[in-house]
Amino acid sequence: MAGTVRWAVVAMLAAGVLAGCDSADDPVVTSTPSASSSSASPTPSPSPSPSVTESGPQIPAAAREQTDAGAEAFVKFYMEQFNVAWTKPEAGLVAKFSAKDCKFCATVETQAKWLVDNKQRYDKAPVTLLDIQAISGAPEGQIYLTGTLRQNQTRILDESGAVTRTDPEKTLPRNIGLKWQEGVWLMFAVERTS
Secondary structure (H helix, E strand, C coil), X not given: CCHHHHHHXXXXXXXXXXXXXXXXXXXXXXXXCCHHHCCCCCXXXXXXXXXXXXXXXXXXXXXXXXXXXXXXXXXXXXXXXXXXXXXXXXXXXHHHXXXXXXXXXXXXXXXXXXXXXXXXXXXXXXXEEEEEEEECCCCCCEEEEXXXXXXXXXXXXXCCCCEEEEECCEEEEEEEEEEEECCEEEEEEEEECC
16 A cells, blocks of 8 residues: 555544444445334444353454454454344344444444344345455554455345345445454444545
């Protein structure tokens, strides 16, 4: 990445702009069913950090290292859980791997809960992580990354298999922030790049 672009990304992250996703081209925003077909749900309370003894998916060993490579592996793992949460669907899944103040994570969780409650699901992974790279400039105990997500062209199906909606394919450059807490990485922000 060019030095000027990298500095702009670091400056934006350091300024606290990396707080959540509210872009009209975000997969979690464009994937929300119409307001007329759902009721508002409260923001979920994420669970504490995952441990190696709790049930459900576990953070892979490579993603439990407090290194750039460990952070990159964690983002890959997190996006896999995002996809499971919307295709299975399963509420509460991404909350296990999210910081309490992660707005992006809360939005992903709200959508997963909506899908469960309304007996709908995505027919395939809604998001593919195309690339991810750690960058410098984060405070101690955090790491910033930059990457590209692809919002896949997907169909949302009801319990009978009927298509209720489709999402178009889009390429989404993103800045990502992780926090190191209790020996594991937690997602704390995903934001569109400027």
